[in-house]
Amino acid sequence: LKAQYAGTIIWRFARGWSDNENPLEEVRQAGRLAREALFGPTASPMMRVGAHITLAYVNMAERKFDQAVAEAEAAIALAPYDGRIVYYLAEIPVVAGRPSLALEWLERAAALYPEDDPRQPELASMKAYAVLQIDGPQAALDILDDIRGGDAVVFRTTYLVRAVTLVMLGRADEAKAEIAKLRELDPTWTREKHRKRFFYVEPQFLDRSIQALAIAGLPEK
Numbered sequence: 566l567k568a569q570y571a572g573t574i575i576w577r578f579a580r581g582w583s584d585n586e587n588p589l590e591e592v593r594q595a596g597r598l599a600r601e602a603l604f605g606p607t608a609s610p611m612m613r614v615g616a617h618i619t620l621a622y623v624n625m626a627e628r629k630f631d632q633a634v635a636e637a638e639a640a641i642a643l644a645p646y647d648g649r650i651v652y653y654l655a656e657i658p659v660v661a662g663r664p665s666l667a668l669e670w671l672e673r674a675a676a677l678y679p680e681d682d683p684r685q686p687e688l689a690s691m692k693a694y695a696v697l698q699i700d701g702p703q704a705a706l707d708i709l710d711d712i713r714g715g716d717a718v719v720f721r722t723t724y725l726v727r728a729v730t731l732v733m734l735g736r737a738d739e740a741k742a743e744i745a746k747l748r749e750l751d752p753t754w755t756r757e758k759h760r761k762r763f764f765y766v767e768p769q770f771l772d773r774s775i776q777a778l779a780i781a782g783l784p785e786k
Contacts (some may be wrong), residue, residue: 571576621636654670693726740782
């Protein structure tokens with residue numbers, strides 16, 4: 566039960582659902598519960614996977630990026646053919662300054678699903694997120710432009726990365742249209758919430774993203 570509760574806290578945090586003024590408090594609580602479950606005498610393989618996922622995000626939020634990647638790798642090692650877990654954890658190396666590792670994981674996850682699987686567009690959105698750090702905004706936008714049909718437009722990552730890349734390319738009006746769609750999907754998403762949700766080994770990356778989202782019309786509160 567401790568592991569399940571910790572996982573629920575992290576899932577809410579990862580999806581931006583936490584309404585706590587200081588979500589880091591909840592994240593640290595999840596970390597304490599996950600460690601208790603991980604080192605308990607009855608920890609099952611599934612429980613250990615969940616605990617490592619939780620601790621990956623806990624360490625990310627605490628800016629312990631090397632440990633966050635190590636926890637993510639431990640989870641993937643226990644469930645190497647679960648594309649959902651591989652994809653879910655790909656964010657960790659992106660924010661840890663290791664986008665090339667994230668791309669390896671995303672390619673691995675994509676290979677586990679058929680080409681027409683509705684999860685492929687979401688994988689492509691996360692790939693663009695990593696490529697933005699490696700090759701810049703145009704390369705990231707090219708990946709997003711290749712997404713066709715399905716439910717790609719409902720993913721927050723798609724809107725956010727598109728908005729940031731478009732601003733960086735001097736296409737602010739198009740970026741504003743992406744933020745308008747995002748706000749239709751999630752009216753609660755703001756720059757304040759974005760800051761609380763995203764962590765980077767290089768703080769200037771978050772600063773640039775926030776500046777771009779402000780130009781694109783995402784409100785502060």
